[in-house]
Amino acid sequence: MKTVTINGTRLEYVRLPSAHPREGAPAIVFLHEGLGSVSMWRDFPQKVADATGCEAVVYSRAGYGRSDPAVLPRAVGYMHDEGLAVLPALLAELDLERPILFGHSDGGSIALICAGGTDTPLAGVIAMAPHVLVEDISVSSIAQAKVAWTTTDLPARLGKYHQDVDAVFRGWNDIWLHPDFRAWNIEEYLPRIAVPVMAIQGEDDEYGTMDQIDRIARGAKDVELVKLADCRHSPHKDQPQAVIDAVVEFVGRVGGE
Numbered sequence: 001m002k003t004v005t006i007n008g009t010r011l012e013y014v015r016l017p018s019a020h021p022r023e024g025a026p027a028i029v030f031l032h033e034g035l036g037s038v039s040m041w042r043d044f045p046q047k048v049a050d051a052t053g054c055e056a057v058v059y060s061r062a063g064y065g066r067s068d069p070a071v072l073p074r075a076v077g078y079m080h081d082e083g084l085a086v087l088p089a090l091l092a093e094l095d096l097e098r099p100i101l102f103g104h105s106d107g108g109s110i111a112l113i114c115a116g117g118t119d120t121p122l123a124g125v126i127a128m129a130p131h132v133l134v135e136d137i138s139v140s141s142i143a144q145a146k147v148a149w150t151t152t153d154l155p156a157r158l159g160k161y162h163q164d165v166d167a168v169f170r171g172w173n174d175i176w177l178h179p180d181f182r183a184w185n186i187e188e189y190l191p192r193i194a195v196p197v198m199a200i201q202g203e204d205d206e207y208g209t210m211d212q213i214d215r216i217a218r219g220a221k222d223v224e225l226v227k228l229a230d231c232r233h234s235p236h237k238d239q240p241q242a243v244i245d246a247v248v249e250f251v252g253r254v255g256g257e
Contacts, residue, residue, distance in 0.1 A: 001038065001066060004059075006089045012038055012066045013059035013094070016046050022053030026123040026255045027099040028247075029091065030058040031107030033129075033234075034172040037065030040161040044236045048102070051244050052251045057096065061086070063171055066163055074175040076184055079106060083113030088120045100255060102126040102247070105207070105233065106172075108199075109186060112216070115197070116189030124254035125193065126247060128200040129233050131208060132215050133185045134176075141206045142176045149173070190219030198224045198250045202231025202238060224250065 003010045018025075030045050032038070037060040045056035061082060063070025075081070087110060091099060098121045103111035108130025115125045131138065148154050149169055159165040175181055197220050199213035210227060217223040226246045231238040 003067075004090065004093050006086055006093060009062045009068045011059050011062065011068070011090065013057065013090075014038055016049050016056040016058065018049040018053050018055060020050060020053050021055070025052065025054045025251070027055045027057050027096050028052065028102050028126075028251070029096065029099045030056060031087070031101065031103035031110050032058075032060065032064065033105035033107055034176075035158060035168060036060075036104065036107070037067075037161045039065060041236075044240065047240070048244060048247055051248050052255075054100070054251060054255065057094065057099070059090065063164075064162060064168055069164065069167065070171060072167060072171050072174075074171045076175065076178070076180050078175065079109050079186075080113055080117075083110040084117050087111075087114045088118050091120060097121065098123045100124045100126060100251065102128070103130065104128045104236070105130065112193065112197075113186055113189055115195060116186075116192040116220075122195045124196045124198070124250065126198045126200070126250060127213070127216065128235055128243070129202065129205055129208065130199065130212060130216070132187050132190070132212055132219075134182050135208055135211070137209060138207050139177065139182070142173060146173050146177065187215060187219050190216060191221070193220045196222040196224070196250070196254050198226060198246065200226040200228065200235050200243060200246065202228045202233065202235050204231060205233045207233045 049056040060067040101111035108127035199216045
């Protein structure tokens with residue numbers, strides 16, 4: 001695993017070449033969920049790389065995986081900081097020109113913020129189970145996760161993917177359950193997104209309703225929606241082939257054949 005230093009913080013990352021590379025194909029940069037990391041994606045980025053002909057670039061944000069610790073408690077605007085400052089700097093440092101951003105959950109929100117809030121050159125955005133506002137179902141499920149943290153083996157299961165799993169969970173859970181976070185909303189960025197967007201969501205997502213991606217379709221200019229049955233908050237785990245097929249089609253449209 002390599003590291004890159006952004007604003008004094010070391011972030012772990014990996015670059016995964018495609019088994020079937022296409023000349024001129026954009027890189028796909030993977031942004032993990034609120035409890036995720038490089039390793040928690042498992043082999044999904046490699047499968048996407050092989051199916052699309054694109055290089056996959058996967059990194060862990062500060063506080064996750066084997067990256068340097070984050071400052072806790074997290075601020076209400078922590079995803080804004082990532083999308084407006086850290087991610088553009090990372091793309092520049094790794095010399096990634098016009099990549100496709102592929103974000104899951106928090107990572108999807110960060111990708112949308114970057115696309116709509118900066119002049120970072122991008123080829124497109126794939127937002128999988130993203131959040132654009134805080135819903136009651138989100139808060140309820142995150143509150144249930146807090147109970148599971150103290151009553152189940154969740155810490156042990158999650159601990160395989162992080163060097164400080166308690167900080168990972170506290171940083172995510174505490175801010176999402178903070179009263180000030182209920183007003184968090186990123187819809188202002190949607191009309192400013194100048195590249196195609198594909199938004200993917202499961203019909204059984206326990207952390208958000210279809211209103212999340214429907215709002216993206218209403219707010220941004222060029223949006224394709226993928227709504228998956230028998231699918232919860234992690235479409236790449238529940239419906240991996242459907243997600244890969246959709247990504248291949250999207251990459252063919254925005255990144256050339």
